[in-house]
Every structure is written in structure tokens, then in C-alpha cells.
Amino acid sequence: MNKQNQLAEIHHSGKPYIIYKSKKGFNLFTNFSKKIILNNKNIKSFLKKKYKNKTKNTDLFIGFFGYEILNNLINIRIPKQKNIGFPKGIFYKPEKIINLSNDLKYSSSKIFLNSEFKININKNSYKKIFDKFKKKIKSGETYQIKICTKYKTKSKIDPLDFFSRLSKTNLAPEAFMIKDNNYSIISCSPENLITKKGSLITTKPIAGTVKKNKKMNKTKALYYFKKNLKETKEHNMIVDMERNDLSRICKVGSVKLSRAKVVEEYKDLFHYVSLIKGKIKKNINNIDIIKAMMPGGSVIGCPKLSTLNLLNKQEKENRNIYTGSFGYIKFNGDMRFNIIIRSILNFKNFSEISVASGVVVDSNSNHEFNENYIKAKALIDLFK
Amino acid sequence: MIYIIDHNDSFTHNVVHQFSLYDEVECDNYNAISDSKLKKASVIIFSPGPGNPKNYPSSSKIYKKFKGKKKIIGICLGFQQILFCEGAKIVEQKKIYHGFQSNIQVVNNKSLFKKGKKFKVGRYHSLKLKEPFQIRNFEITMRCLESKAAMAFENKKDKIYGFQFHPESFLTINGNLLIKKILSA
Numbered sequence: 233m234n235k236q237n238q239l240a241e242i243h244h245s246g247k248p249y250i251i252y253k254s255k256k257g258f259n260l261f262t263n264f265s266k267k268i269i270l271n272n273k274n275i276k277s278f279l280k281k282k283y284k285n286k287t288k289n290t291d292l293f294i295g296f297f298g299y300e301i302l303n304n305l306i307n308i309r310i311p312k313q314k315n316i317g318f319p320k321g322i323f324y325k326p327e328k329i330i331n332l333s334n335d336l337k338y339s340s341s342k343i344f345l346n347s348e349f350k351i352n353i354n355k356n357s358y359k360k361i362f363d364k365f366k367k368k369i370k371s372g373e374t375y376q377i378k379i380c381t382k383y384k385t386k387s388k389i390d391p392l393d394f395f396s397r398l399s400k401t402n403l404a405p406e407a408f409m410i411k412d413n414n415y416s417i418i419s420c421s422p423e424n425l426i427t428k429k430g431s432l433i434t435t436k437p438i439a440g441t442v443k444k445n446k447k448m449n450k451t452k453a454l455y456y457f458k459k460n461l462k463e464t465k466e467h468n469m470i471v472d473m474e475r476n477d478l479s480r481i482c483k484v485g486s487v488k489l490s491r492a493k494v495v496e497e498y499k500d501l502f503h504y505v506s507l508i509k510g511k512i513k514k515n516i517n518n519i520d521i522i523k524a525m526m527p528g529g530s531v532i533g534c535p536k537l538s539t540l541n542l543l544n545k546q547e548k549e550n551r552n553i554y555t556g557s558f559g560y561i562k563f564n565g566d567m568r569f570n571i572i573i574r575s576i577l578n579f580k581n582f583s584e585i586s587v588a589s590g591v592v593v594d595s596n597s598n599h600e601f602n603e604n605y606i607k608a609k610a611l612i613d614l615f616k
Numbered sequence: 617m618i619y620i621i622d623h624n625d626s627f628t629h630n631v632v633h634q635f636s637l638y639d640e641v642e643c644d645n646y647n648a649i650s651d652s653k654l655k656k657a658s659v660i661i662f663s664p665g666p667g668n669p670k671n672y673p674s675s676s677k678i679y680k681k682f683k684g685k686k687k688i689i690g691i692c693l694g695f696q697q698i699l700f701c702e703g704a705k706i707v708e709q710k711k712i713y714h715g716f717q718s719n720i721q722v723v724n725n726k727s728l729f730k731k732g733k734k735f736k737v738g739r740y741h742s743l744k745l746k747e748p749f750q751i752r753n754f755e756i757t758m759r760c761l762e763s764k765a766a767m768a769f770e771n772k773k774d775k776i777y778g779f780q781f782h783p784e785s786f787l788t789i790n791g792n793l794l795i796k797k798i799l800s801a
Contacts, residue, residue, distance in 0.1 A: 372693075372742035373666050375714040465715035468738070472627055472715075472785050479629035484636040489786055535626035538666040593712040593742075 238330060240338055243392045248412040250294055250324065251395065252560075253405055257333040261294050261326035270297070270321030272304050278323070279519040283563035294560040295323030296410070296417070296572065299551040302527045305519075308540050314549045318415070318579050321556070334403060340393035346583065346615050349383040352549055355601055361546060362597040369593050374542055376469055377533035378588040381604050382549060383612060387583040391416035394576065394614050402499050402610065406570035408558050417553060419575035420610075422503060425528040425557055426521065426569040431512045433482065433521070434490075437474050437530040439467040440504025443606075444497075453502035454495045462594050463504060467493060471506050473529040473536065480524040482510030500610070518561060528571040531555045531588060553577050554586035576611055585611045619657035621646050621675055623665025623693055627740070630784035631663055631691060637792060638799050646675055654678065659687045659799065662694025664782065668743060669693065669700035676701050687775040689798060692741055695778035699769070702754065705746035711763065713739040717787045719761045720768075727757035727770055728801055735794070737767070738787025741780060775801065 242249050242262055249262035268278055278293075285291055300310055301320040353361070358379065365377050395409040395418045404420040424436045440463040442453050457463050471489060478487045491507035512521070532555065533539035554577075559569030577584050587607040589600045618635050620643040622628040628643065635641050642653050643663075654660070660682055662675055669676070672693075679701045682688060690698040696706045716739045722729045735758070745766045749756070754776075758768035767780045777798050783791035 369714075370708055370712065370742055372668060372708075375666075375740055375742070468715035468717070468785075468787055469740070472630060472738070472740075472782070472787075475786065476626050476629045479633045484633050487633060492786075529626065535624065535666050537624045537626075592714060 239332060239336065239392075243338070243411070246413075248324070248410075250326070250411075251332070251409045252294070253403075253407040254331070257331060258336065260330040260332055261324070261328070262330070263327035264324040265327050266325035268293070268295075268323045269319050270301055270323065272301065272320075275301060275305060275321065276519060279522060280517060286563035289329055290326050291563040292560045293323040293325055295321065296553060296556055296558040297321040297522070297526065298553050298556040299527060302522075302556060303540060303544065305526075306523055306537075308537065308544065310544045313547065316550070316552070316579060316582070318550075318552045318577070322412075334399070336396040336399055338392050338396040340390040342390050342393075344387065344389040344393070344615070346385045346387040346389070349385045349585075349612055349615075352382040352384065358601045359597045362591055362600065364546075365542070365591045366593065368542060369591065374539045375534045376466060376590055376592045377539050377542060378531060378590050379600070380543070380547065380551060380554065380586055380588040382554075383585045383587075383608050385583050385615070386581060387578065387615070388581060389578060389583065389615075391418050391578060394418045397614060398611075404498070404574070408570070415577070415579040417558075417575055417577055419558070419572060421558070421570045421573050421575065422498065423528070423530065423571045423573065424568070425571050426525055426559070426567055428512070428521065428565070428567045430566070432509065433478065433512055434507060434509045435474050435478065435525065436505060436507050437470045437528075438503045438505050439463070439470040439530050442502050444499075444501050448502070450495055450497050450502065457493070457495065457504045462592060466590055466592055467504055467506070469534050470530045471508065473534045474506075474508050477524050477529060478508060478510040481512055481516045481520055483513050486511035518565065518567070521567070526557055526569075527555050528557065531571055531573055533590065551586060552584070555588070574607065574611065576614075583615075617642060617653070617657050618659045618661060619643075619653050620661045620663055621649060621678065622663045623667075623672060623675070625663050625665040625693070627782060627784065628663040628665075631661065634784040634792060634795055635661065635799075638796060646672055649674065649678065654682070657686065659689065662688070662690040662697045664692035664694060664740065667693070669697040669706055672697060683776065684774045688777075690778040691784075692780060692782060695769070695780045696743060696745065698776060698778050699745055699749070699754075702751045704749050704751070706743050707746045708742060709744045709765070712742050714742070715740065715787075718781070720758050720781065721761050722757060723759045724755050724757040726755045726772070728797055729757070734761070736787070736789040737781035737783070737791075738785030739781045740785075744780070772801075777801075
């Protein structure tokens with residue numbers, strides 16, 4: 233039986249599975265022997281647990297941390313918000329991993345249903361929030377803050393159909409999909425937050441995006457970013473913040489900016505990216521790493537703690553998975569996590585897509601509001 | 617030992633790593649300061665951070681207690697914190713510098729650094745020192761070449777130093793040399 237048939241078969245069998253982008257294609261994780269639903273009580277023991285067997289490729293937990301639990305982990309409380317009752321985090325222990333190629337051949341016979349997407353913050357209220365945060369920047373309470381908007385629709389979809397179509401148009405390096413009995417997530421995240429192998433750890437923040445077209449090639453994109461003071465300043469800030477977060481857990485002198493401000497090319501756009509490396513100190517545990525790095529700074533703003541507090545006071549609706557992290561922790565301590573952006577959460581017959589863009593002192597409300605829409609559009613278009 | 621007082625910033629651990637190149641460093645949050653570490657420290661550092669010096673009365677208290685007794689260094693908010701304790705006004709500025717690389721220059725011949733020397737530095741500040749500013753023993757030693765805003769002060773008598781820019785930022789060229797010189801002063 234070929235592997236693509238295997239994918240369809242697993243999908244139709246109804247058993248939960250996860251797909252995660254690998255270097256050459258995708259990995260499919262399934263036959264879950266354990267499922268841990270995280271809460272504020274069990275997350276610490278989950279992250280501190282040590283394992284005896286660590287040699288098999290299935291000796292790992294794969295899943296996600298939502299935004300709220302990552303806040304709680306660093307002692308940031310979130311005021312009461314509108315909530316759909318989605319779990320704060322879920323991890324699975326797979327017993328089987330299958331390698332798949334980049335070409336996920338699958339087409340659904342089922343027709344999906346949805347109504348119009350509704351946005352939770354309209355242009356006027358967005359501008360009000362924007363102006364309020366700009367004042368906070370002027371008074372120095374934050375240097376950069378990302379306003380999140382959420383698009384929602386009633387829906388019934390086949391997640392694998394969506395994911396295979398999405399990966400045809402946008403093969404993102406941190407793409408993933410989770411299909412479980414009562415929910416699914418489809419994501420084309422481009423951003424890696426943690427790659428840890430042995431004592432070496434890297435993070436690869438993205439700050440700066442420009443659309444590809446006939447006039448915009450890679451060289452011109454680099455010129456655009458370098459010339460654009462706003463993009464440059466935002467990026468600089470994220471680089472220093474990520475250096476800081478790595479410095480919490482890395483040896484003195486080991487944190488290095490190994491690739492500074494380079495352009496990476498994707499199917500429809502260019503990203504402005506840096507790569508920062510470090511060597512983990514002795515006696516640092518998984519939980520220390522998660523607490524130092526998450527939630528990933530590039531999608532929050534800077535400085536992290538005061539900015540999170542400003543956001544949480546403002547936002548009326550739970551972010552659920554958005555700006556959380558998906559990935560795996562191997563039993564030997566190696567890990568890989570992304571930042572959950574450009575994702576669709578399907579739960580209780582609703583689909584939600586959250587997006588955010590940055591307020592710095594010289595950004596413009598209209599521009600950022602539209603930027604949010606552009607980011608959501610690629611995913612909303614899948615529903616057509 | 618160098619004791620760094622963290623004002624909840626996302627750059628403090630860059631400061632910790634930078635100073636750790638030269639001495640043992642301890643770092644605690646401003647609301648969890650240890651008296652015994654304060655006592656033991658030979659240098660106290662006020663970290664960068666969000667907000668205004670008046671939001672951090674506990675740091676002001678520490679400054680006033682140890683002024684003249686230990687070497688004190690302030691970075692960004694820490695720079696403003698020290699000047700605020702000396703009676704200066706800290707005000708919003710029209711043009712805001714966040715993630716900005718600026719050229720600055722040594723403007724005072726009482727500085728540890730040679731007058732006229734230029735540095736490329738990283739800046740992250742919404743607020744600035746209101747001038748004219750005149751306090752005994754405090755000299756403004758560096759200024760932004762473009763806006764002329766105060767970028768560093770030195771008080772040789774009491775060994776108090778401050779940088780409005782971030783010597784630990786990757787945007788600051790030769791930041792380690794600046795720190796080394798201040799520490800050995």
C-alpha cells in the first residue's frame with residue numbers, strides 16, 4: 233500500500249493523527265497511546281517528567297500549548313474572557329510515525345459548509361485600541377504591541393482537504409495539522425520558535441513580511457526591508473528580545489546572532505528573518521526553556537511582560553491556540569516548537585482564524601487593520 | 617559581585633550576559649530584591665524597563681541608600697531612574713527611538729572616553745532627560761549627533777554612570793569595551 237493511500241485510510245478510519253512539516257516532506261504521527269489535556273495543575277509535572285526509554289523515534293510527546301497556559305506558566309493572569317471551552321493545551325504520545333512527501337494527494341468527496349466570516353473588532357474599535365496603545369508607547373509602557381483580531385464562521389469542514397490544499401499553495405516550514413475526534417487545527421505557520429538538539433538551541437524570529445509580485449524579487453525585498461525604517465526597527469527589537477530570552481537559559485558568551493536580517497522566500501511572500509543560537513547552561517530543564525521562550529516574543533511585542541499585561545487587559549476573547557506553540561518534546565530532551573499563527577481552529581462547528589499586526593510608534597491604524605485582513609485572507613479563501 | 621536590578625525588561629538578560637564577561641553577576645526582579653546581595657555587591661545596576669522612573673520607588677530608595685558607597689550604573693530606564701532621583705525631570709520626546717541605531721559622540725573632556733569619539737549605539741527609549749540639567753558632580757558626557765539628546769552621564773566622584781542607549785544591544789558596536797572601561801574606573 234502506498235503512503236498516500238495510507239494517509240487517506242488513517243483519515244477515514246477516524247483515529248486521531250497529527251501531520252508536521254519535516255525537512256523533506258511531512259511526518260504523520262498516529263496510534264496515540266496517551267493523550268494529556270493540560271491545565272495549570274498538571275503542566276509542571278508534564279514538563280518536569282523524566283523518561284527512561286529515549287531511543288525510539290516515537291519516544292516523544294507532540295501537541296500544543298495554548299496562549300493562556302503559557303501566560304499562566306510565567307505568572308501572568310488573564311482576566312475573565314469570552315471562552316469557547318477549548319482545552320488550554322493537549323499532548324499525545326504516538327506509537328507510529330509515517331513519512332510523507334510534500335505532495336499530499338487527497339481530495340474530499342464531502343462538501344464543506346460555512347457561512348460568512350465575522351470579525352470580532354471592526355475598523356472603528358480597532359482604531360480606538362490602536363490609539364490607546366500608541367499612547368502607551370509614547371509613555372514608554374511598551375515599545376511594540378500586536379493587536380489581535382479574530383475571524384469566525386459556523387462551519388463543517390474536512391481538515392485534511394483544507395490542509396492538503398493549503399500546503400499546495402503555501403508549503404510553510406512549520407506547517408501542521410491536528411485531527412482529533414472533537415477538534416482540528418490546520419496551520420501554515422512559517423515561524424520556528426525553538427529547535428533544540430543536545431545543548432544547542434536556536435530560534436528564528438520573523439519580523440517583516442512583503443508580498444511577492446512581478447516587481448518584487450529577493451534582492452528587491454532585502455532592499456525594501458533595509459530601507460523601511462519601521463520594519464527595521466521592529467526587527468531589531470525582536471532580535472534583542474530573543475537574544476534576551478535565550479540568555480536566560482544559555483551559557484554566558486554563547487548567545488550569537490548567527491544570521492542577521494536575511495530574506496527568506498516563500499510561495500507568495502518574503503519574510504525578514506534572523507537566526508539566533510545559544511548553548512544551554514547546565515541544570516536547565518524543559519520547563520525553564522518553555523518559560524524563557526514562550527509565548528514567542530515576535531508575535532506579542534516588547535517588553536514581553538508589560539506588553540502581555542496590556543494585551544490581556546484589552547482582549548475580550550480567549551486567544552485559544554493563537555500565539556501559543558505547537559511541536560514536540562523528545563524523551564531525551566530535544567525539542568522543536570513553532571509559533572501558532574496563520575492557523576484555523578475548528579471546534580464545536582465553528583472555525584476561527586486569528587491574526588495580529590504590530591503597533592510601533594510610526595505605524596498607521598488603517599494600514600495595520602488591512603494587513604490583518606491580508607494575513608487572514610489566505611486562510612479564509614480556503615473556504616471558497 | 618555585580619547586582620542587577622531587573623525592571624521586568626526583555627533586555628535585562630542581555631545585560632546580565634554582558635556584565636558576566638567581567639565579574640560574577642546576580643540578578644533579581646525589582647520587587648524581590650535581597651538585602652544581603654545588595655550588601656555584598658560591589659556594583660549595583662539599574663536595568664532598562666518599561667514605564668517611568670516614578671513607577672519604581674523601591675529602586676529610587678536603593679539608589680539613595682547606596683549613592684557614594686558603591687559603584688552604580690543605570691541603563692536606559694536605569695539612566696533615567698538615577699537622574700530622576702537627583703531631581704531631574706524625565707519627559708516624553710517627540711521622536712521616539714525604539715530599535716534605532718544612532719551615532720553618538722563624547723562631548724565632555726571630563727569623560728572616561730576621549731572627547732570627540734563617536735559610537736554607533738542601539739536605542740529603545742520613549743522618554744528623555746529634560747534639559748537644561750545641572751547637578752553637582754554629574755556631567756553629560758555623550759550626546760546623540762542628530763537630536764543632541766543626552767546619551768550618557770558620569771559622576772566620577774561618586775562613581776555613578778548612566779547610559780540612555782543600550783550597550784548590550786546587538787545594535788551597539790563595541791558595547792563590551794564601554795562596559796569594561798566603566799567597570800575598571
